[in-house]
Structures are given as C-alpha cells and as structure tokens.
Amino acid sequence: MARYLALLLALALRLAYPAFAETDQGDVSAVNVLFKSLNAPPQLTGWSSTGGDPCGDDWKGVKCSGSSVTEISLSGLGLTGSLGYQLSSLTSVTYFDMSKNNLKGDIPYQLPPKVEHLNLAENAFTGGIPYSISQMTDLKYLNLHRNQLNGQLNDIFGKLDRLSEMYLSFNQLSGNLPPSLGSLKSLKTLHLQNNQFSGSIKGLANLPLEDLNVENNQFNGWIPNKLKNIDTLQIGGNSWSSGAAPPGMDKASNTNSHTGGKKGVRSVVNGAVIAGTVIAVLVISLILLALIKRRSLSSSHYIDDQSSQNISSTPLVSRELGLKGYSSSIDIKALETPPSMDLRPPPEPYKLFSDNEFAVKLNPKQSTNPVSITAYSIVDLQAATGSFSASRLLGQGTIGSVYKAKYADGKVLAVKKIDLINLSGGTSSYDFMELVSGISKLRHPNITELLGYCLEPRYHLLIYEFQMNGSLHDFLHLSDEYSKPLTWDTRVRIALGTARALEYLHGICSPSVIHKNMKSANILLDSELNPHLSDCGLAVFYEDTSENLGPGYNAPECTKPSACTMKSDVYSFGVVMLELLTGCKPFDSSKPIMERTLVRWAAPQLHDINVLTQMVDPALRGLYPPKSLSRFADVIALCIQPEPEFRPSMSEVVQSLDQCVHRTGIDKRSRLSTSCRSDDSESSYH
Known part of the structure; x- marks a missing residue:
C-alpha cells in the first residue's frame, strides 16, 4: 500500500510540475523546442517535448546554475534534425556543443546570445555563418569545422574581442x-x-596568432614576415607570390631586411618620393579649394546662408533627369554616380532638406521636417539581391515583391520592388519621391523603418530594414510543429507593439495615416520577436484597385479599399489578434463551411470562458493566465464589431492591452513618445 501511495505522490508531483519545477519556464520551452527539432531522439534520456524540469531532473547533457540552463553538451550522439528556432531564449547558456552529429539545414540566427564556447563542428550544416554571431561579445571558442557552409565570410568579427580560437576549416x-x-x-x-578563400592574408599580420592553418585555398600575394614567426604555420596549397614582398607589406620585415649602403640609397629615394607626393597633394588641394569656392559662389542664389554651410555643393536635381517637377527637397545625387559592379556596403544616408531651405514653389506639399534617407543605385541592388533572383525572394504582394539584399560587410536589407504597372494612374516619378519623403517621416519602434529608395528608369524600389524572423503569418501558419516559439507572453507583446504602431499612425502622426493593409503578413518580427508593422504609408497604391486585404481581414464596410477608414484598420487588427489567440488563418477553405471564416466562427464564443479555452492555439499547451486570456478576448470582441462606430480607437485598444500585459507579468516597456520624424528623432514583405 505504501508503494502505491508513493507512486501516486510522484505522479501528482509530476502533474503539478509548474508549481514545483526548478527550471526557468523560458529555458524549459526552449529546450522542449530543441528536443522536438532533433526529432525527439531516445538517446536524450530525461528530455521531454513538453514541460519537464531540466535543472531538477537528470536531462542528458544539460547542466544548470540555480534555475537557469547554463550548458548543453550533446556531442557525438548521432542526432538528426535541426536546432530549431528558440535557442536565443537560453540567455544563461555559456557552453553549447552539438558537434559530431548529423544536423542539417542552416545554422539558425537564434543562438544562445551569451555563449562563450560554441561547437557545431562535424555536422551537415549549409548556408552561411549567421550574422547573430557578430553580437556574441562573450564568445571565446567558435568551431564550425567540417560542415557544408558556403558563400562569403561576412564582416562580423568587429565586436568579438574575447575570441581566442576559431575553426572554419573543411567547408x-x-x-x-x-x-x-x-x-x-x-x-x-x-x-x-x-x-x-582567395585574396591576401596580410590582414592577419597583426593578430597575436600562435597557430594558423590556411592550406588548400586560393590565397595569393605575399606571406607577411610577422606570420612566418608564429609557432605553427601551415600555408601549402595556395598560389603565393614569389620574390621579395613589396615595400610596406610588413614594416617590421622591411626594417630587418635592408642594411648598410642599400639602406641609405633607399632612404634617399623614399625621401624624394615623399617630397614629390607632398608637393602634388598641395597642388591638387589648391585646385580643389578654388573649384569649391567657385562653385559655392555660383550656386549661392539657390540657398540661404544657413543652408549653404551644409549643402553648398549639392545639386538640386539630377542633370540627366532635369527638373520635371521633382521636389527640391530630394537629394538624388547618388543617381549621378557611375555604377560599380562591386558588392559594396550600402551608401551613407543623404539628407533630404525641407522646402524652407530650397525653393518652396517647386513642391508646396512637402513636409518642413528634414529627414535622412539613402539613394541606392540599381547596379548595387542587383548585385546584393543576385539580380532579384527567386532564391532571394522574401514575399510577394499586390504592389510588388520583396527581396533580401546581402552586402559584403554583413549588412542585410529588404528591397521592395514595386511593379510599375500597379502605380495607380501612371504615378509619376515626382509622386514616387513624394511617397518616399512621406514614408521616411514615419518613425516608431514598432514600424519597419524605410532606409532608402532607388529611382531609375524602369525601377521604383523601397529599401527597408531587414527583420530576421520574417512575418507573423509565417510563424503562425507556415512553421512546422517543432518550430513555434510564440508563448502567450510573446503573443500579447506582439499585439501590443502592433497596436502602438497603429495608434501612432492614427492619432500621433500628423497628418494621420490609414494603413489599409493590416494583416499578419505585414507584421515582421525581429531577432527578439518584437513586432514591426510594414507597408505603412502605401495606401495610395490600393485606392484605385478592386483588390481587398485578403479573405477574412476585411471589415464589412470595406467593399473596396477606398472605403476603408481608421475603424477598418481596427477591425483588421482584431482579426490579427484572433490569429494570435487561436493559431488559425482568417480564412481556411479546407475547414467546414461554418468554420472557414475565423471571425464568423469565433465571435459568438469570445465571451464564453469555457468555450474560449478550447479555442486557444494548441501550441500554447495550456500555458497562459486565464484572466489575461479573457481580457484579450474582450479586446478582440470590441475590435471586430460589425458597425464601425462601435469599435474602439487604437488608443483605447492600447490601454486595454496594457492591462493584459500587466496580468501576464510581462515587464511593461515604457511608452515611447514618438511623432512624425523630426530633427532629433531616434530611431513588408507583402
């Protein structure tokens, strides 16, 4: 009898796990996802795909400090699958070793951010090295040896001051x-x-290396003498240059390799060269100063004294395009620059100056706030997107397609290529630049920032910041069951951030902006799953079309996009909240007729707490506070009212969701005071 009582007690304790577990719930969820992504291997004894207590129980290869997982070591266990998408939640892990297995796919962007020892060697990983490694400032050991990694090595090492060992061989x-x-x-x-690898290795000359192996690559040039003195150097199988290294290749070696008379002759020659160079530089400088002064005087009638200090040499418009009604506040100087086929880092921002600083009559509708934005050349964008190849396609919408642009310095951007046929009424270049100027002034932490544009014959492109985790739609509906990291807290945070973005567009920005394309595909998630609303300011493209948002998102009054109002945005936002609550698509033709439209099916049940709990996305595994769930459902019910006048404003929605945040226990982020972009402001794929 005592034995049975003990078993019952153990079972009861297991069922009551959340109350007695030692491990942080975020760590438990992340390790659960990892286990499922590894195809739930039986050799990982103690592991579970749901719940469990890694720190309290004996999970193979897992070590903890207090309630936090600090080490995962699963080397050589014959594991398959992938690493999943939630490792970035393991904020206390400093040792992560998955080497000598058979893991495939890309190395995920989401890696433990505080890791010191990262070993993924001897697997079958493909793709490149994720840019997130550039932020791992605690990293000391990095081993990606013997995988199938490809492509260029991005410029990601600038902050890795503590890195002492790196193995990238046999890729x-x-x-x-x-x-x-x-x-x-x-x-x-x-x-x-x-x-x-190709090119020179002279950039390694000043490193404190003791062991360097560059064998069997395509390196060329000379081997710096400094590297010849290290303890272990292996350089065979490359195309090294023969003979003496050129002057300046290695200062230390040049000093040691010339003595006596030769040194004196070289000094005289060097002195003559230096003197000649100085004279040439002085002459060129005088010529340039004269030209600048002349140009400044000749253009002084365009600008006042204050603005001439900043832009005295900046042309008002492109010489090739002429005036053609372009706004004088748009600097398109970059379009005059001869194109280069090099895959260069994106250019520095140019400043857009207001009409008060230029001729106001050219464009009286422009804002008086100066903004900074970058003009990109089509040649560079084609190089960065692989000529807009299908492999770089991120998404496709009504007005165009979005591509991933990758630069040699590791910078990644999202390029929206607008289909010119969709420009309503044959939108002119002037209208496009006015659109760019308007979007560039929308600044809010939950709105995808416009970084630049490209205006060239046959090309109208918008360049945005890139969000690593794609869209909310993809996370909810296209991910497999092993890669859904959206906890209840995360879903509420996504809803609140998106609501704040709409609140800003509707009531804080002046003039106010109606989004008219509010859907989960236009909510992009960054590396920490914070939401960024995209396609803001593009409603003009939908005005004269017959297309609606998409099945399930349209408010009843939106028979066509031109009929949409702010309250229509509120309705569509309510549908997005329903997606977050249920994990269901707004419209699903595969379901029974009465369940195909999410609003029609869910609306009558939102106030029945018993039915409501059965509507919740099964991926949440019942892990949510009931009071927060009920409040969340109340907000949805208000937003999806059939009559626009009964729907709340987005400010009211934000206030209600703030209460949901309070009830979930999420740390409330301070409300940022944001407005249309000003001088000192801080800072869609569909």
Whole structure:
C-alpha cells in the first residue's frame, strides 16, 4: 500500500510540475523546442517535448546554475534534425556543443546570445555563418569545422574581442577575408584550411596568432614576415607570390631586411618620393579649394546662408533627369554616380532638406521636417539581391515583391520592388519621391523603418530594414510543429507593439495615416520577436484597385479599399489578434463551411470562458493566465464589431492591452513618445 501511495505522490508531483519545477519556464520551452527539432531522439534520456524540469531532473547533457540552463553538451550522439528556432531564449547558456552529429539545414540566427564556447563542428550544416554571431561579445571558442557552409565570410568579427580560437576549416567558404578579422585582438588559433578563400592574408599580420592553418585555398600575394614567426604555420596549397614582398607589406620585415649602403640609397629615394607626393597633394588641394569656392559662389542664389554651410555643393536635381517637377527637397545625387559592379556596403544616408531651405514653389506639399534617407543605385541592388533572383525572394504582394539584399560587410536589407504597372494612374516619378519623403517621416519602434529608395528608369524600389524572423503569418501558419516559439507572453507583446504602431499612425502622426493593409503578413518580427508593422504609408497604391486585404481581414464596410477608414484598420487588427489567440488563418477553405471564416466562427464564443479555452492555439499547451486570456478576448470582441462606430480607437485598444500585459507579468516597456520624424528623432514583405 505504501508503494502505491508513493507512486501516486510522484505522479501528482509530476502533474503539478509548474508549481514545483526548478527550471526557468523560458529555458524549459526552449529546450522542449530543441528536443522536438532533433526529432525527439531516445538517446536524450530525461528530455521531454513538453514541460519537464531540466535543472531538477537528470536531462542528458544539460547542466544548470540555480534555475537557469547554463550548458548543453550533446556531442557525438548521432542526432538528426535541426536546432530549431528558440535557442536565443537560453540567455544563461555559456557552453553549447552539438558537434559530431548529423544536423542539417542552416545554422539558425537564434543562438544562445551569451555563449562563450560554441561547437557545431562535424555536422551537415549549409548556408552561411549567421550574422547573430557578430553580437556574441562573450564568445571565446567558435568551431564550425567540417560542415557544408558556403558563400562569403561576412564582416562580423568587429565586436568579438574575447575570441581566442576559431575553426572554419573543411567547408566551402569563399571570397576575400573580411577586414574585421584583423580586429580579433585575442585570437590565438585560426584554422581556415580546405575552403575556397582567395585574396591576401596580410590582414592577419597583426593578430597575436600562435597557430594558423590556411592550406588548400586560393590565397595569393605575399606571406607577411610577422606570420612566418608564429609557432605553427601551415600555408601549402595556395598560389603565393614569389620574390621579395613589396615595400610596406610588413614594416617590421622591411626594417630587418635592408642594411648598410642599400639602406641609405633607399632612404634617399623614399625621401624624394615623399617630397614629390607632398608637393602634388598641395597642388591638387589648391585646385580643389578654388573649384569649391567657385562653385559655392555660383550656386549661392539657390540657398540661404544657413543652408549653404551644409549643402553648398549639392545639386538640386539630377542633370540627366532635369527638373520635371521633382521636389527640391530630394537629394538624388547618388543617381549621378557611375555604377560599380562591386558588392559594396550600402551608401551613407543623404539628407533630404525641407522646402524652407530650397525653393518652396517647386513642391508646396512637402513636409518642413528634414529627414535622412539613402539613394541606392540599381547596379548595387542587383548585385546584393543576385539580380532579384527567386532564391532571394522574401514575399510577394499586390504592389510588388520583396527581396533580401546581402552586402559584403554583413549588412542585410529588404528591397521592395514595386511593379510599375500597379502605380495607380501612371504615378509619376515626382509622386514616387513624394511617397518616399512621406514614408521616411514615419518613425516608431514598432514600424519597419524605410532606409532608402532607388529611382531609375524602369525601377521604383523601397529599401527597408531587414527583420530576421520574417512575418507573423509565417510563424503562425507556415512553421512546422517543432518550430513555434510564440508563448502567450510573446503573443500579447506582439499585439501590443502592433497596436502602438497603429495608434501612432492614427492619432500621433500628423497628418494621420490609414494603413489599409493590416494583416499578419505585414507584421515582421525581429531577432527578439518584437513586432514591426510594414507597408505603412502605401495606401495610395490600393485606392484605385478592386483588390481587398485578403479573405477574412476585411471589415464589412470595406467593399473596396477606398472605403476603408481608421475603424477598418481596427477591425483588421482584431482579426490579427484572433490569429494570435487561436493559431488559425482568417480564412481556411479546407475547414467546414461554418468554420472557414475565423471571425464568423469565433465571435459568438469570445465571451464564453469555457468555450474560449478550447479555442486557444494548441501550441500554447495550456500555458497562459486565464484572466489575461479573457481580457484579450474582450479586446478582440470590441475590435471586430460589425458597425464601425462601435469599435474602439487604437488608443483605447492600447490601454486595454496594457492591462493584459500587466496580468501576464510581462515587464511593461515604457511608452515611447514618438511623432512624425523630426530633427532629433531616434530611431513588408507583402
């Protein structure tokens, strides 16, 4: 009898896990996702796909400190699958070793952010090295040896001051070594052998290396003498230059290699060269100063004294395009620059100046607030997007397609290529630049920022910041069951952030903006799953079309986009909240007729707490506060009212969701005071 009582007690304790568990719930969820992504292997004894207590129980390869997981070591266990999408939640993990398995796919962007020892060697990972590694400032050991990684090595090493060992050998990495490798001031061991690297290794000369292996690549040029003195150097299988290294290649070696008379002759020659160079520089400088002064005087009638201090040499419009009604506040100087086929980093922002500083009559509708934005050339964008290849396609919507642009310095952007046929009424270039100017002034932490544009014959493109985790729609509806990291707290945070973005558009920004394309596909998630609303300011493209938002999102009054109002945005936002609550699509033709439209099916049940709990997305596994759930459902019910006048404003929605945040226990972020972009402001794929 005592034995049965003990078993019943153990079972009761297991069922009451959340109350007695030692492990942080965020860590439990992340390790659960990892287990499922690894195809739930039986060799991981103690592991579970739902719940469990890694720190309180004996989970193979897991070590903890207090209630936090600090080490995961699963080397050589024959594991398959992938690493999932929630490792970034393991904020206390400092040792992560998944080497010598058979893991496939790309190395995920979401890695433990505070890791010191990262070993993914001897797997079958493909793709490139994720940019998130550039933020791992505690990293000391990085081993990606013997995978199938390819492409260029991005310039991601500038902040890795503590990195002492790095193994990238036996992959398919190519291109020149990035400049930031030269800033790894603690690097002792570097293995790059058996890749396809090319170019010079002179950037490694000043590193404190003790062990360097660059065998079997395509390196060329000279080997710096400083590297010849390190303890272990392996350089075979490359195309090194023969003969003496050129002057300046290695200052230390040049000093030691010339003595006596030769040194004196070289000094005289060098002195003559330096003197000649100085004279040439002085002459060129005088010529440039004269030209600048002349140009400044000749253009002074366009601008006042204050603005001439900043832009005295900036043309008002492109010489090739002429005036054609372009706004004088748009700087399109970049379009005059000869194109280059190099995959260069994106250009620095140019400043857009207000009408008060230029001729107001050219464009009286422009804002008086100066903004900064970048003009990109089509040549550079084609190089960065692989000529807009299908492999770089992020999404496709009514007005165009969005592509991923990757630069040599590791910068990643999202490029929206507008289909010119969709420009209503044959929108002119002037209208496009007015659109760019308007969007550039929308600044809010939950709105995807417009970084630049490209205006060239046959090309109208908008360049946005890139969000690593894609859209909310993809997370909810296209991810498999092993890669859904959206906890209840995260869903409420996404809803609140999106609501704040709409509140800003509707009531804070002046003039107010109606989104008219509010849907989960236009809510993009960053590396921390914070929401960024995209396609803001593009409603003009939908005015004269017969297309609606998409099945399930349209408010009853939106028979066509031109009929949509702010209250229509509120309705569509309510549908997005329903997606977050249920995990269901707004319209699903595969379901029974009465359940196909999410609003029609869910609306009558939102106030029945018993039915409501059965509507919740099963992926949440019942992990949500009942009071927060009920309040969340109340907000949805108000937003999806059939009559627009009964729907709340977005300010009221934000206030109600703030209460949901309070009830979930999420730390409330301070409300940012944001408005249309001003001088000192801080800062869709569909």
